[in-house]
Amino acid sequence: MASPTAKAKYFCAAGEVLLAVLAAVSLLVGKYPLSLEKLIAGDALQRRVFWTLRCSRTIVGVAGGFALGTAGFVFQTVFRNPLASPDIIGISSGASAGAAAGILFLSGAAAVTASAFAGALLAVILALALSGLDKSGRNSTIVLAGIAVHSLAQTALMCLKLTADPERQLASIEYWIMGSLSGISIHSIGGNLLLCAVCLAVLFALHRQAILLSAEEGEARMLGVNVGRLRLVVLLIATLVVSGVVSLTGLISFVGLLAPHGARLLTKDNRMGTMLLSGLLGGCLLCGADILARSVAAAELPVSIFTSLLGAPFLIFLLFRERRGL
């Protein structure tokens, strides 16, 4: 039998190849089909579409999916809960409320992105601050605080929707919540990508610490871990990653939940290789979903439909493979 690390390497290599293929397809497929020959020949329109639309879209698909998958791995490990996701501490509802406020009161895509980012961060900081009031520092306290903040943000979102103009604003809020990679301009992604890259690097460096946090609290303490402080730092960094992505794309369901599960079912461990594989699978999932979102129907569809549609069967397949020991 291959050693666990060798197996993880094999899966990661396969994931990288798949991701590269999907990225190439993503660059060429869409409402305006591109062809390699025309691009190389220097067709002006083709080049413009390539540089202004497809490039940014593909980059966000690959990098955003990678970021969501990796952050999902960290959340599940730190919360010791396979169903944990960024939603658990209020990121998505905070980001939605922020985006809605941006759509109502500010103008321009960049302003909405900034507003969504601020909303997500505000929600998480509020949840973590609330949980800090309980000195015992239990995981369940953070989850409860997250639920409280989530409901607060949902209420704020409802109020914002009530005041929204139903024709335009309400539609854009709903559309934002469903998530999409369309309309992301190459000029507006730099800051978010840089933030995600830095935070992801830190998360990978802290991988061993995240694993220590997966032990029971007293146990982790007796392994020399300053549980409260380390958990706060890791969660905040993972939050920054997710906020960086969803503020650009809107809510994307399932990637952060599914990619780490898929990775773990393949490698059967939680080493660094599995964390990397979570990211790669996340990238494949989001990139693949985005390709479908813009090619199956005449109109652009929300990407979350396809992340779930692609993700759920994949998860079911992996579970059955596990059961039958194939």
Added chain:
Amino acid sequence: MSFFSAQGISAGYGGNNIIKDISFTVEAGCLTGILGANGSGKTTLLKAVCGILPHSGACTLDGKKLEALSPRELARHCGYIPQRSGISIDISALDVVLMGFNPRLGLLEHPNSAMQSAARAALGQVGLAGMENTNYLHLSEGQKQLCILARTLAAGSSLLLLDEPESALDFQFRHRTLETLRGWLSEGERCGIVTLHDPTLALNFCDELLLLSGGVLTGCIRPGEDPLDKMKAMLETIYGNLSLLRCRSRSGQARLLMLKE
């Protein structure tokens, strides 16, 4: 001055003290057992000593006050084996043992090759050789317990706290665990405190037994020195009527045997 001393320890949950004003000492190289009925505060006492539970009173190990140490320093001196480890993710047995080196590693450092081989050796020491790559979650409860023991032994602390290490182990492994522990104690300046369910095991492997009842210390037994009658009378306060016998194993070693009347 004793190697380890606890002075006036009181602790509990939510403001109610479960253990009250407990003081005892442990000499270097010695294993102290804590006996008591369920709910008498055995686990609470261990958790208070290793600082997981807030408590009043003071613990001193080799001249250092444990309460004053940072979590990292405390973990370097003091190892704790809970009744059940809370590890719930897929992780290899070797990686579980390697967790024990965390107090000696920087935030971003990884265990070096010397630590890797020490971890393998520790797994061998507890009888889990060849299971390095086995998923910890697939081990039996007893093997999990042994794996955590290996982690604590490898970490090189000088005070070991074990909470019912024998509870999930079958007969053979119980003895093996306690023999491993005695071997570890004889290797340097260290001591151990262990709560045990099985009084016979405690009488034969511990240098001193503390009897805990309703959260207070009610007595202290030295199985090697105390007269049989005195020990019997004290044990009966916890376990009711019983017979205590001295006997010899086939190889001639003195043993104590406790039977319920």
